Amino acid sequence: MSLITNVMDHSLDDGYAEAAARRKAQGESGGMPKTLRAKLGLAAGLVLAALVVTVGAAQARVAAPVVAKERQELIDRIDRETSAADKLEGDVDKLRDDVSERQRAALKKSGGSGQADLAGVLSGATAVHGPGVKLVVNDAKEATSGGDGNPRETSGFSDTGRVRDRDMQRVVNGLWASGAEAVSINGQRLTALSAIRAAGDAILVDNKPLVPPYTVLAVGDGKKLSTRFQNSADGLYLHALEQNYGIRTGISTESDVRLPAAPSVIVRTAQPSTEKGTS
Secondary structure, three states, rough: OOHHHHHHHHHOOOOHHHHHHHHHHHHOOOOOOHHHHHHHHHHHEEEEEEEEHHHHHHHHHHHHHHHHHHHHHHHHHHHHHHHHHHHHHHHHHHHHHHHHHHHHHHHHHHOOOHHHHHHHHHOOOOOEEEEEEEEEEOOHHHHHHHHOOHHHHHOOOOOHHOOHHHHHHHHHHHHHOOOOOOEOOOOOOOOOOEEEEEEEEEEEOOEEOOOOEEEEEEEEHHHHHHHHHHHHHOOOOOOOOHHHOEEEEEEEEEEEEEEEEEOEEEEEEEOOOOOOOOO
């Protein structure tokens, strides 16, 4: 207890107390310097600090236009390169259209025979229209409740609530097997060489990304095509996705559906015909 009492009574060390008393007796306030030398030193320090700040501000002011100029030059360069890329993309699209047109013209050189027309339809080289079905497949409602309605930006929902590339593969194969003569997804014509793949959460058709909902159009006998597909294994698979995972689907028969030609039909293997006509 005596130690605690001593600490309480003498909270300030004796040495500090003596130094404070001595400075007080000598009239030292510890504030502004009293001697001329000390005042000159303080003034010189303040002038040096002001000089450093002034020089820094001047350098920043001089460098600002240079930085702004470099930034503007970079923006202009980006704009030029973007415009050049857009022009090249437009040229590519024109060349693709020209190639597609030449391919369609080559199919008609045989005199518009039924075999040539059939080859054009089956290969996707010509646009087609006729009766058929319209099948819409969309992600589950819970998958579009976040990310501003974009299912590719949502999280916290099971992947099974989103339509996958394998689901669309089964849908398309089921339509072909049910008697479809031509099929397209979101306006993209499918051919025997088309590929439905995934890149992350996105579905790609021939390397072009699709955005849900996925609208599948198929040309054929609408009523028979719809019935056969819904009763097929692939149609039942789609129904199971709807029942178990909330995938939204809808199928309807259409009196006339229009499918564009495929952008480009690539010939993998070609051989000259050796058959000779009979007289």
